[in-house]
Amino acid sequence: MLVGQEFDKLEDGYTEKIRRWVPHYDELIxxxxxxxxxxxxxxxxxxxxxxxxxxxxxVRQRFPEVDVVLVDASAKMIASCAERxxxxxxxxxxxxxxxxxxxxxxxxDLVVAGLSLxxxxxxxxxxxxxxxxxxxxxxxxxxxCDIFVDTKxxxxxxxxxxxxxxxxREQGSSDEDWQYLMEHYAEYDHPDSFDDQMKWLRExxxxxxxxxxxxGYFGTIQAIKPMD
Numbered sequence: 098m099l100v101g102q103e104f105d106k107l108e109d110g111y112t113e114k115i116r117r118w119v120p121h122y123d124e125l126i127x128x129x130x131x132x133x134x135x136x137x138x139x140x141x142x143x144x145x146x147x148x149x150x151x152x153x154x155x156v157r158q159r160f161p162e163v164d165v166v167l168v169d170a171s172a173k174m175i176a177s178c179a180e181r182x183x184x185x186x187x188x189x190x191x192x193x194x195x196x197x198x199x200x201x202x203x204x205x206d207l208v209v210a211g212l213s214l215x216x217x218x219x220x221x222x223x224x225x226x227x228x229x230x231x232x233x234x235x236x237x238x239x240x241x242c243d244i245f246v247d248t249k250x251x252x253x254x255x256x257x258x259x260x261x262x263x264x265x266r267e268q269g270s271s272d273e274d275w276q277y278l279m280e281h282y283a284e285y286d287h288p289d290s291f292d293d294q295m296k297w298l299r300e301x302x303x304x305x306x307x308x309x310x311x312x313g314y315f316g317t318i319q320a321i322k323p324m325d
Contacts, residue, residue, distance in 0.1 A: 100216050100285045101170030101194065104148070106276075110174040111149045112215045118278055119212060120264035121312045125242040126151050128210045128310035128317040130159040134239065139163050139206035143232065144171075145195050145225075145241075146213020150178040154187075156209060163187075163207070196221050203234045210241035211259060215288040222289065226301040233322045239298075240309060242317040247290040257314040 107114065116122050129152055139160055144153045145237050147167035156163060166189045167178050175192045182188045191198075195217065215224060246257040262275055264304050271279070291308060294316060298306045303320035310317040 152211035
């Protein structure tokens with residue numbers, strides 16, 4: 098089953114589920130905007146892997162007038178976003194995989210990815226980072242919150258999974274929840290470390306790359322495109 102179809106099954110009650118399953122979920126989503134400077138005023142935003150729109154909601158709370166393009170591979174998630182935000186010209190809904198996207202250069206001021214990049218393989222992340230750099234206007238920012246794990250280091254990998262399980266259970270996840278999460282993880286998830294992803298962002302052209310927020314193996318990276 099493709100990951101878009103998998104998320105079709107998760108759409109009903111998604112936010113309630115994800116708050117049980119993902120450590121620090123609300124903090125992670127808020128971190129996509131809380132660290133942005135007061136003089137940063139985006140006109141257009143791209144939401145990569147929008148899900149049911151929680152990242153877009155956070156962006157619009159901070160920037161009520163910003164136009165948003167929401168992208169997700171799940172038809173049901175995109176329909177949920179359209180129901181949530183409506184059909185005004187401020188919102189554009191795109192049912193596609195991130196790897197399939199194409200936009201004109203210098204289209205967006207802000208690009209966000211809320212817990213979506215871990216569905217991409219290493220080469221697909223690198224390719225996406227290069228395209229995001231092109232899509233951003235000078236001075237634009239890319240922020241992605243996610244799980245960051247060096248899966249090539251088995252000890253590090255197992256420590257990350259143990260921390261995830263501990264916190265997920267503290268947040269109300271059941272045995273059935275954890276079994277599902279590990280089956281989903283084995284089938285669809287391809288996390289990479291903070292260091293690797295920051296290196297790939299720099300190689301894509303971003304001179305300023307930093308960790309904007311971190312809680313153990315979960316956090317947010319920020320990359321800034323220089324002014325012309």
